[in-house]
Amino acid sequence: MSYRFVNKGKSAELWLYGYIGGWGGITAKQVADDLKAMGKVDTVNVRMNSFGGEVFEGFAIFNQLQRNPATIEVDIDGAACSIASIIACAGNTVRMARNAMYMIHDPSGGAWGTAAEIRKAADLLDQIREQLVETYVAKTGLKADKVSDYMTAETWFKAAEAAELGFVDEITDALDMAASADLSKFRNVPTWAERRAAPDAQANVKAARARIARL
Secondary structure, three states, X not given: OOEEEEEOOOEEEEEEEOOEOOOOOEOHHHHHHHHHHHOOOOEEEEEEEEOOEOHHHHHHHHHHXXXXXXXXXXXXXXXEEOHHHHXXXXXXXXXXXXXXXXXXXXXXXXXXXOHHHHHHHHHHHHHHHHHHHHHHHHHHXXXXXXXXXXXXXXXXXXXXHHHHHOOOOEEEOOOOOOOOOOXXXXXXXXXXXXXXXXXXXXXXXXXXXXXXXXX
């Protein structure tokens, strides 16, 4: 399951389980269409298990949830990493399972073309980074330079750490589920996060580290 929307009358559930954006991923248009179709509800419960994806798709989903008049409750069931952690910040209340993962890092992207075009792409990444920092600061109340340091380091938080810093509001019981993803695209995956990932994700991390070791 990657995406599911359930209208329950006075409340609704939005399941964001998978990649944000791209071909076959969860799109902002899907979310927008379903939020519009649901009509007026009191509460939207967003359940999350995502290692991120496309920045602008993620911000579009975040903004839609922020604008919605319903109370937004977010449950991080498995993972809220990269741009998925920004979506989580839209919650009036953010709950995180005790064995879930939360990660923030600097944005990245590829560029091709002239030197001017590549510089323009770098400037865009700087602008995106500022927006990410502002969003985390608004949620947590942390200083911008502290958030910036966490992002530069690609910081993975356990539930207790995320709650202490203000990224989440409540910690819930651990869930018996796997947060499956290709973790090899990240550069600072802690061993505890590896252990919580599915076996195929663990294999990807180990293979990436083996490649680095051979360089």
